[in-house]
Amino acid sequence: MTLLGAISLIGSMALVGCSASPSTPSSTADPAGSATPASTPAPAETTAETPEIALARDYLDAIAAGDSQTxxxxxxxxxxxxxxxxxTYEQLAATGGTVTAVEATELASAQLVAAEGPEGAITVVSGATAxxxxxxxxxxxxxGLRIDDAGVPPTGESVxxxxNPAAGPEDQTGEAAYDPASPVAISFAVADPADGRSLVGSPETIYAWQxxxxxxxxxxxASDAQRTFVVNTTPETGPHAVTVVWxxxxxxxxxxxSTVLLTS
Incomplete structure (x- = not known):
């Protein structure tokens, strides 16, 4: 889920969003008795996308084309x-906190990377541009392989x-100030069991990737009302994405x- 745009704060900015497969070098060996000089360039490396990355790219392409049926x-x-x-999915596409057609168009051309989630239960595919x-x-x-990409509930307060960055609720858009002197942080409301099952969740544990x-x-x-998590990012120049999952x-x-784009 994404936001476009940023403002500077202490020389840094951030964007928020509801946030390529590794190259596989060719293995080339000279056949026995080959007279090929050692300086001969090896064949160009090839990059094969994982099924998870390919699925995410298909998803982005469909959204960029406005093709909800796909x-x-x-x-x-x-x-x-x-x-x-x-x-309903189509109606909420622009306001539900998921990737929009404009964002999908930009991210579809980005390098997508994949990371294995906790205990191999999920794969987190992410992409970032400037x-x-x-x-x-x-x-x-x-x-088969499918994507979890439910949006923010259209009614009620965001949970x-x-x-930091001060992006606020997931379904809001606009500028987000980031303070590099403080850790990246996200807060969750604690669900009241009397309200029934939460559509978004009230996690006691989250996982993060840079x-x-x-x-x-x-x-x-933590309190009776909310839990705040900090993400221990490492210094990095240029725009870089931080994703949390639960x-x-x-x-x-x-x-x-949920994903934020940090720029320093």
């Missing part, structure tokens, strides 16, 4: 259940909000993610 079947059953119908970042959770379902590298995400403060509930296969 992107809808790529969603997990749980994400489809969140929307209820392809018509202006946008996002991530998509890919996992196996009974129908999670970025503290690009495709895992970084620590720790519980910093499981919606212990009795659900569904996962959610």
């Amino acid at each position: 992107s809808w079947p790529l969603l997990s059953p749980e994400s489809q259940a969140f929307y209820g119908s392809v018509d 202006d946008a970042a996002d991530a998509w959770i890919v996992r196996q379902t009974d129908s 999670y909000s970025w503290i 690009g495709d590298q895992p970084v620590d995400a720790t519980l910093d403060a 499981q919606v509930s212990v009795d659900s296969h569904e996962w959610r993610s």
